Amino acid sequence: MTLRTRILLAASLLVLLPTLVLSLAGRQQTAHRLREQHAARLDAMATLLEEDLALRADAIAARLAALGRDLQGDLALRRALTGDDPASQRLRIDLAARRMALMGLDVLQIQDAEGRILSAGHFRDAFDRREPGLADALARQPGGTALAEFRRPEGSLLALTRLDSLRLDGRDYRLLGGERLDDAALRRLAGGSGLRLALLVDGEPRATSGGPLPGEADRSLPLAALGPRGEPREGVLLLAESRGALAALLGGFDLWLLGALTATLAGGLALALWLSTRLGRPLRDLAARTERLDLDNLDADFPLAGERRDEVGALARTLSLLTSRLRSGRVALVEAERRATLGDLARQVTHDIRNGFTPLRNVLAHLSRLARETPAELPAVYLEREGTLTRGLAYLEDLADHYARLRPERRAERVDLGALLREIVPVGEAGGVRTRLAVAPDLPRLVADPASLRRIAENLL
Secondary structure, three states, X not given: OOHHHHHHHHHHHHHHHHHHHHHHHXXXXXXXXXXXXXXXXXXXXXXXXXXXXXXXXXXXXHHHHHHHHHHHHOHHHHHHHHOOOXXXXXXXXXXXXXXXXXXXXXXXXXXXXXXXXXXXXXXHHHOOOEOHHHHHHHHHOHHHEEEEEEEEOXXXXXXXXXXXXXXXXXXXXXXXXXXXXXXXXXXXHHOOOOEEEEEEEOOEEEEEOOOOOOOOOOEEEEEEEEOOOOOEEXXXXXXXXXXXXXHHHHHHHHHHHHHHHHHXXXXXXXXXXXXXXXXXXXXXXXXXXXXXXXXXEOOOOOXXXXXXXXXXXXXXXXXXXXXXXXXXXXXXXXXXXXXXXXXXXXHHHHHHHHHHHHHHHHHHHXXXXXHHHXXXXXXXXXXXXXXXXXXXXXXHHHHHHHHHHHXXXXXXXXXXXXXXXXXXXXXXXXXXXXXXXXXXXXXXXXEEOHHHHHHHHHXXX
């Protein structure tokens, strides 16, 4: 794996991981806040429904109180309610029906103190029945309010009912009035809030605001419920809100989050690619220049050594210094090899010359002794040993010719000293010192051996 790839992967992870963690944490926190707001909204809606039902009950109580005042103040109504003649009885039977329509009630029942129904607007034929149970049960409820069930010719009616009482001519009367709680009433309660309401009595659905019953209610409001004879029942108003709005909101947020994450990742990858390229290019350049180096080619230049002051520049300066040391080492190595070769050659020459001098030295010593001791024999012995001297000298001449052939051939020619110096000056660069060359333009050409002249210049450098 290249350094560029590692930088690209590392930079991508540095961008991706924090962004992903922050995005997930933000999404979780946002969803938590939205659910909290959803729950708070449901609590507020439940409170509003409770207040709405209480206001409706108060409105019913106000209308019943107004009816009581009318009955006390209107002589005709009093006579219809308290009179025993047939005309009063007919008026009394229809009294609740007429007043119920005027008061905007769905249920209105007038009873005497013993629970005998004097008039029932919702069920005219209930006249003269004795049903005190419902009124007695309402009297025991807080505020005299409960969800009560009334009989009608076509079935039963469930209504939010309020109890009131009045006294006429020394007699006590009880007024039961209420508003129907059916599907239409629940739809009016829900309004445009998007809530689904369901009214259950003893677990049986009695009315809904529309649509299927909520399988799992978000909130429930317990309601006091009574049967037709005042028997207690369990009433509950279920509240449920469609999760579609919350799901759509979270889905939109997820899409926005995904887009932001994708854009961030793309930007991070582009930045990582640019960064890896910017960091990797000078390193690749240094590697390429270093790869071209060998003992025969140490003239590589590292321009980044003077352009940058960071780690790449330090590496370039180190490579430049290393190259200079290699050039200096190469010069020293060549000189050491030359000296070693000359030393070996000198030892060999010395050995060969001494071998050639040995027989000559012996002959000369013999002749010298004869010249001192028996000079008369010297000519004869010299002639006898002349061949040895001749062969010894021939051996030395042959040895000299042999070693002369090892010397490179020297040839004199016209040499441009300026061009020669321009070729060898870079070789002399070492230790961070750069030699400056100044050659006169009218420098005459020299007649010399180019190799010898080059060796002299290199030795001087």
